[in-house]
Every structure is written in C-alpha cells, then in structure tokens.
Amino acid sequence: MIKASAPAKLILFGEHAVVYGETAIATAVDKRAYATACELEGSKIIVNSKNIQEDIEASLIEDTTNPIVKAVQEALKFCKTKTGVGVEINSEIPVAVGLGSSASVVSATAMAVVSLFKENPDPLKIAEIALEAEKISHGNPSGVDTATTTLGGTIAFKKGTIEELKTEGLSLVIGNTGIRKSTKELVDKVRKSIEDPRMATSLFNISSLVKSAKTAIIQNNLDELGALMDKNHKFLRELGVSSPQLETLIKTAKKAGALGAKLTGAGGGGCIIALTQEPKKVIQALEKKGATAFQVHTNQEGVKIES
Ligand code: MEV
Numbered sequence: 001m002i003k004a005s006a007p008a009k010l011i012l013f014g015e016h017a018v019v020y021g022e023t024a025i026a027t028a029v030d031k032r033a034y035a036t037a038c039e040l041e042g043s044k045i046i047v048n049s050k051n052i053q054e055d056i057e058a059s060l061i062e063d064t065t066n067p068i069v070k071a072v073q074e075a076l077k078f079c080k081t082k083t084g085v086g087v088e089i090n091s092e093i094p095v096a097v098g099l100g101s102s103a104s105v106v107s108a109t110a111m112a113v114v115s116l117f118k119e120n121p122d123p124l125k126i127a128e129i130a131l132e133a134e135k136i137s138h139g140n141p142s143g144v145d146t147a148t149t150t151l152g153g154t155i156a157f158k159k160g161t162i163e164e165l166k167t168e169g170l171s172l173v174i175g176n177t178g179i180r181k182s183t184k185e186l187v188d189k190v191r192k193s194i195e196d197p198r199m200a201t202s203l204f205n206i207s208s209l210v211k212s213a214k215t216a217i218i219q220n221n222l223d224e225l226g227a228l229m230d231k232n233h234k235f236l237r238e239l240g241v242s243s244p245q246l247e248t249l250i251k252t253a254k255k256a257g258a259l260g261a262k263l264t265g266a267g268g269g270g271c272i273i274a275l276t277q278e279p280k281k282v283i284q285a286l287e288k289k290g291a292t293a294f295q296v297h298t299n300q301e302g303v304k305i306e307s
Contacts, residue, residue, distance in 0.1 A: 005306055007301065024156075028298070039086075044058070045057070045072045045087070047087050048086070051089070051091075071109040071113070079118055094271075102137050170225075229273070243269055
C-alpha cells in the first residue's frame with residue numbers, strides 16, 4: 001500500500017491567458033489531497049472517496065468519464081502492468097473553487113499508483129499522466145494546474161515550458177465565495193468573448209503584466225506585486241470572469257489593508273487571493289461578508305510519497 005499527496009495550487013498571475021500560450025505564474029500552497037493505492041486481485045480499478053457516495057468500479061482499459069479512473073489507467077499503462085488497483089482519496093482542498101482540487105487529486109493518484117510498480121517516478125511523467133486525467137474534467141487544460149501540483153514551489157508556466165522560480169514564500173489570504181464553477185464553462189466563455197477585439201486586448205494586457213510580475217516576485221517586491229494583482233484582476237473582470245460576490249470580497253480585502261487582491265483560477269465564483277501583511281484583519285473582514293477565509297503559504301512541496 002502506498003500513500004502519496006499533492007498540494008493545492010493558486011494561480012498568482014495569468015489565468016485564462018495561459019490557455020492561449022501566454023505565461024502564468026502559479027504556486028503550491030499548504031492544503032493537500034492524499035491518495036492511497038494498493039494492488040487488487042483481478043483486473044479492475046476501484047476508487048473510493050468521501051466525495052462520492054458509492055465506490056467506483058472500472059475496467060483497466062475501457063473509456064472512462066472519471067478523471068481519477070483515467071489517472072489510474074494511464075499510470076498502469078505507463079508501468080506496463082495489468083494488475084488491478086484500488087485507490088482511496090482524502091482531500092483537504094475545497095472542490096471547484098479555483099484551488100486545483102481536481103489537479104491535486106489526479107497528481108496524488110498517479111504518484112501513488114506508479115510508485116506501486118516503479119521507484120522514484122519522475123515528477124514530469126506524473127504531471128503528464130495527471131494532465132491526461134484533467135482533460136476529462138476540463139476539456140483542453142493548459143497544464144498549469146497539474147504542473148504546479150506535481151512540481152510544487154512557484155513556477156512560470158507556458159505551454160511546453162516550465163521555469164521554477166526562486167522566490168521567498170508569500171503569505172496570502174484566500175476568500176472563498178463558496179460558489180462552485182466549471183473551469184470548462186469559463187474557458188469556453190472567454191473563448192467566445194475574445195472574438196471581440198476589445199476583449200482580446202485584455203488577454204494581451206494580462207500577458208505583458210505577467211512579465212513584470214515575474215520580476216516583482218523574484219525580488220519579493222510586495223507593493224509592486226499587490227499593484228499587479230489589482231491590475232490583473234481588472235483585466236479578468238473585463239474578460240467577464242468576475243462576479244458580484246468576487247467583487248465584494250476583493251473590495252473588502254482591499255479596505256482591510258490588502259496590498260492587492262484578485263480572483264484566482266477560472267473565476268465566475270470560487271476564490272479570491274489577497275496579499276497582506278495583516279492576515280487576521282483581512283480574514284475577519286472577509287468572514288463578515290459571509291466568505292470562508294483562511295491563510296495559506298506558497299512554495300510548498302509538490303507531489304510526494306507520504307512516509
Ligand atoms: C484554471 O485553474 C486556469 C485556467 O487558466 C484554465 C487552464 O489554464 O487550463 C482558467
């Protein structure tokens with residue numbers, strides 16, 4: 001039996017633009033998903049998770065609509081084995097609110113299953129398997145979520161290249177609207193909206209802002225990072241992926257002293273992130289508006305085997 005874990009992810013800058021080949025900056029934070037895998041008699045896959053009422057039983061090869069089953073199938077294919085596998089999932093990461101819960105779960109699953117048959121798997125291979133599984137829920141993901149949940153740390157991600165950034169850890173506050181949203185629907189919405197050239201400008205603006213953000217994060221220039229987060233959010237709002245609830249939380253965080261705040265992930269609901277040196281004050285203010293709020297730390301370890 002092997003237990004693996006993977007962190008939640010936050011996109012600090014560049015969500016949506018990354019789908020069109022631009023760079024995003026993302027980081028791993030201190031909430032994790034856990035997958036425990038064991039070999040089973042018979043050629044079958046069994047998945048058990050608190051989020052599903054009944055165990056899922058699936059074949060090793062038949063097409064599946066379940067990302068966890070897909071991660072197991074791809075992991076077994078990579079290990080060239082027809083052994084049956086059982087997987088149990090436990091996760092601390094809120095689902096469908098932009099924190100990379102699905103990417104984290106499939107990354108931990110891929111790591112646990114591959115590690116049953118191979119020692120010290122390459123995290124890039126795990127990222128590849130996790131991305132195949134993510135395609136089931138997100139259609140055409142850029143790959144930034146699964147790259148962050150497998151490699152950990154803070155990365156500058158552009159389709160085809162991943163740069164690990166040497167950064168000081170940041171302390172951020174998350175404000176969760178509690179409104180779950182489908183990443184696929186929001187990515188489709190942006191695709192339609194950028195047919196209008198004025199909207200396409202917002203994507204271009206996000207991409208040039210990410211270059212400054214990379215410098216600011218490496219230099220740990222918090223004032224500049226905060227200002228860039230505000231600007232990035234403005235462009236995301238123009239793209240149509242904010243919501244009244246997100247706007248309220250962002251205004252609240254700023255009023256409580258945050259240096260900057262933006263939505264994170266696909267938007268439409270989900271979470272904001274706020275950069276602040278007064279986390280307690282920001283958390284209290286967000287909670288007063290009905291949000292679930294908590295502090296996270298960036299630069300966490302990527303996918304790993306739990307001892
Ligand atoms: C979702 O976490 C990030 C998006 O940019 C989609 C993607 O990169 O695949 C909205």
